[in-house]
Amino acid sequence: MQDNDLPITDWTYDGRLEYVNKNRLVIELVIEQALENFDEQTISLTFQTQGKAVIKIIDLFNGVHFNVESLPNGIPKDITLFSQLAFWVKYKSAGMIYTGNRTNKQTSPEQIPEPIVIKKNHIDLQLEKLAINLNKLNQKVAADLIGYWLSANKKLLNELSFIEESPCELEIDNDVSDTQKTRYKADASFRFLYLFFNIREHLSTVELYENKYLVKGSNRPQYVARYKESHHTKTQIRQTIKSIIDKFNEIYVETEDKDFIIRALFKSISKSAVLDVYEINKNDPSHSDYVQKLKQLKVKPSLLMEQVS
Template sequence: MKYQPIEDFTREGRQRLVAERGEEIRFLLDKAFTDFLDAEPDVSLAAFGFRGDDPVSEAVEWAVTRFADGHVDPAELSNGSRSFRLFTEVRFWLSQKAGQQGYQRILAAAKRPRSPALLEEMPAAEADPDLEVLAFVRALADALPSFRARTCADLLGYWLEGTKRLRRDWFGWHERGELSEVAERRSKKQRSIHTHDAMFRFLCCFLQLVPGASSAAEDLALELTSLSGCPDRPPYRVPDRDVCGKLARFGVSGPRQVGALRKQGARSFLHRCLDRARADIDTAPGRLASALIRKSLSPTTLHALEIEGDMALRARIDEVRSGADQEEYT
């Protein structure tokens, strides 16, 4: 493939190129980083410092900024790289981020056989932590049929996609999710929202928060709309109007009231998940569950549940996520 040459490598020229053709540059970088991760399934962008909810987008924005404002000497590039091909060369950008030796070290470390990273977090007194890990993996797998029954096929696919690197790094579990044609056509932002929604709902099933012991109207509203089986199409929940009758004893007379109760229920279930992140962490299963909760919840979860304005919950999620050291898989 022939790429258009980059004529001006001065800082002003590079900044002008980003201003004029930034969308094309980002598209090439996004595809390149995504293809790189598919080709190197043992490598995580977290090892290079990209640890956000969407590490590919984070890496793309870093590369764009580095190109526009950093030092780029065309004399140090091959002839072919003095063109838009540069935005397809992941090795160049990751070497810029970690240094050439750092890049090589990270790739070599990722390919070394190793025990699951979370074994380092387990209590030293555990007689056989490997058995605890296997039991936890089995519990995750055993929860999937219930999760599927309480949601739909696409949300199962979104959960598998959202946890693929986590499962790979912890357990070497490489199964990928399958999505319907409708889901595949969703935008990247929409798919991110559905993925965070799926990870929250899976926690509700895995932590056995459903069927709920509480008879509170808000808990029941969330369970009826989001955790009782739903149509396999966005927004992946039972329409609020369809559950009004089951909530009539609480004085509910219309879908607007159901929607308000559903959001209250989401807040209630989120608080319970966050409580569990701090409970029973002196045992291997408890530590694994705590880490799963921290990795599954983020501020994007609030957006997915339509409660992004809840600053108290946002602060609590941030506190739980920052309360433990981020794992390095290097």
């Protein structure tokens, strides 16, 4: 380590605050330079903008839960720590945002290491699938909904995180009531599960749903694509949503009790808020049936299987 690398010698909370106060301009420059060669989509998904990335990375370093002992091997303990964007993305998102093969746009073929083949277990495969589908969701919905999804699944993400008590929420640009927050968290989780289970391959009438809920519109409530829809179209979309819920229940019944990741993902939509956000109200003759179907997603799958059989 060179002296001009500005080594970090005091990792206490006060020590980190003092380090940033003394070196903020250099730290900001280090982050900005690293951002020039890092994947823009990943930065957008994690921090929304490059400007916010600079601010948030410094805030994460200054956070009360930041622990030097949790730094992965090979991460520098000097000012170049702030250039390790793959680490900061993983830390900010609790490891749920994929950074593989995107770290440096200018990497030459000679610099790419030989791949290490590791046999992945079930949890590793599920984590990879989570990350891939979260990136897919980011391409299809407004930024706030990514924050709502992370918030809705905060407990699961913290349990899976490689750093204890690491943050896993993105800022929400539009302030809404607590009731609306509950609805949007359920909505974001529902859209995610649609992609996660590739529902398009199981149902033939999903085009209208996708055109409304899986087309990136403006980052404002109701977070849907802006287009004119007739009363008939709205009715069709609601019917499609019911069909999606039916399919979710079929998948859930076949889930193993020990598959805590899948069960946790389903739990985030096991509430009537799903019907509220999609305007399936009590005037709908099947409303109570679908409330029950959603609540069943909290029950052990094996118990539901017994009821079916």
